[in-house]
Amino acid sequence: MDILGWVLVVVLFVVGMAGAIFPILPGVLAVYAAFFVYGLFFGFTEFGVWFWLLQTSVVIAILVADYVVSAWGVKKFGGTRASVIGSTIGIIVGPFVIPGIGLLAGPFIGAWIGELLTGADMKQATKAGLGALVGFLSSTIVKLILQTLMIVLFIIWIISN
Template sequence: MEILGWILVVALFIVGMAGAIYPILPGVLAIYAAFFVYGFFFSFGDFDVFFWIIQTIILVVLFIADYAVSAWGVKRFGGNRASVVGSTIGLIFGPFIIPAFGLIIGPFAGAVIGELIVGTEYKKALKAGWGAVVGLFTSVVVKVILQAVMIILFVLWLVF
């Protein structure tokens, strides 16, 4: 059972890190779930209240930052609410419509289409689309860093 526990914990960590890049996967929730899997298979006694507070704060920050950083990229490049909504829709559906490049093209196209729908001129719409891509990449970097911190804290908590 011990081996199965570790396999599940590591698999959830892998899914979580992949979710930082591919938005359909649960991301940070998979990493957070790995802590519970460890607790069920081994012991919750290894984690004190401070561990759970830190991890939960990181989880909440990731949820907020995920949307905020993407929206920041769009707004920074002159986009409005329509391009934020469009880029979010593109981020969700892009990978399904264009499997290889949809993760990048989806938010870009969504932001551009969102801007064009509300009557923004084409050049400004393209700029908002570029902002969506910048926001996406910035968001991915933030998620990878914070999720790695969660995993590192988990390991450090077990070692020390």
């Protein structure tokens, strides 16, 4: 039963890290769920209130930063709300419509189309698309770092208790 518990924890960690890159996967919520799976299999005694406060704070920070950093990229490059919405749609749809490069092309194309729909010229739409790409990549890096921190803290907490 211990092996099953650890396998599930590791699988949730892997899904969580993949979710930092592929928005269709649960990402940080999978990492967070791994802590509950560990608790169900091995007990919650290692975790105290500080563990849960710290991990929950990181989860909230990731969820907020995901949107804020992506929107910041678009806004920094002069994009409008339409390009932020288009970028978000492109992040979700891109990998399915354009397998392989859709993950990177999706936010760009979505923001680009969103900007064109507002009447922007081609230059401004392209600039907003680049901003969406920069925002997506920045957001992905932030999520990878913070989720890795969550996992490392979990391991340290388990080992030290």
